Amino acid sequence: MTTTDLVPADRKPAGWLKWLTLGRGCLAALLLLVVVIGLTSTYQSGSEADMQAKPRFDPAEYASKTYASKVAPAIEKNAVDIATLQKAIAASPEAAGERYGHRAGTGPYSYSVALTGMAGTARSGLMPVTVEGLGKARVSVQIGPVVSGTALRDAPGSITFGQFTNQVEYADAATALNTEMKKKVLASFDAAGTDGRKVTVIGAMTPLTGDVLTITPVKIEATP
Template sequence: MLNTKPNWPILTVMVGISLTACKILPTKSDDGNNAATFNPDKMVEEIWAAKVVPYLQQKAGPFAQVHTLATTDPAAAGAKYGNPNKQANSPWTFAVRLEGKIIAANTQSRAATVDVDVDGDGKADARVQIGPAVRGTALRDSLDFIQFNDFTNQIDFAQFGKAFNAYADKMVLSKLPREALEGRSAKVLGAYTLGSGQDLPLVTPAEAEIGPKP
């Protein structure tokens, strides 16, 4: 019998350090001078374990609870599970914990996904990205310490969003199984954007676990 209790890793955060105090700074070049270069992959690597995962663990709510509130009162859901510092014209992005059974899998595409039944009714409630290609910028957009104004331009901001996806694939998604996924359990900590144009909410994981074959 599967243990359905969440077993997310517990990370200790030093007292006095605020998760919202992060300032995105350019990475210094390796040639010994003080010229700063923009290296989004390095920037994501430096904040992933220290800030990104702890923030999502603290902010995330159960998927069913978050999505129900998001569809009825997006602003209330955003205040509790979203990024209140988002750009005014941007949709809400929510941090969620998701656990359920995989009822369908699409692993033929590079943008592979699994559909997960959260409430046990046999129907998919969410679609989880498992890479290697990851769509959208939900991980970046869920973090209230990431501000557009911290970046030189829109191109840098977009590259930073893609760097989150690449790092999630490298550290998490690439380690997941790809065969015989239907019927297995799935457990995810991640984020999704409201109204992303998908039939199902499209969740991008920061942590993910797929159970053994039933």
């Protein structure tokens, strides 16, 4: 006979009471575990975790490393005579793009070009250049202070959207390359002193038609 057997039936703990007592102990242990985890854990949002996993994109640093080492050399190496290119675009924009240009997706083609002509008076950040063999096509060179467009980024064909995290970084890269070019090329360029002189220009362009050709330069040389 056990001690429990000596206790009257109406005084014995019911089965549910034993379960409740055991359950309270488990619940207390579980609550303690939750508190410990909460005190020793650090919450991070998705954006914070991503920022720690990958360094933040620095457009200026990207342009500093890329412009002189890759972009400008590629444009100079692959530059096509602008008169040859203009005739090809006039004949078949698509064929000209496939042969001479690069583009992202279905956007307009960008080209590396070279030209020699007579510089005119710069206005509104553009220097007109008269080039023989272009007929009525107008050629202008961006000389700042504002330089717009994505031609420097797109003309080499080696910089793609997939290299960046999002569209903002992709756009910032183009702007930063323009800024770097201004420091390397336009900072020392004398537009007023070039007026009426023969110039040779190498650069990039993204023309929407073959009649208006706006060049973003990587090299400008004026005849003494």
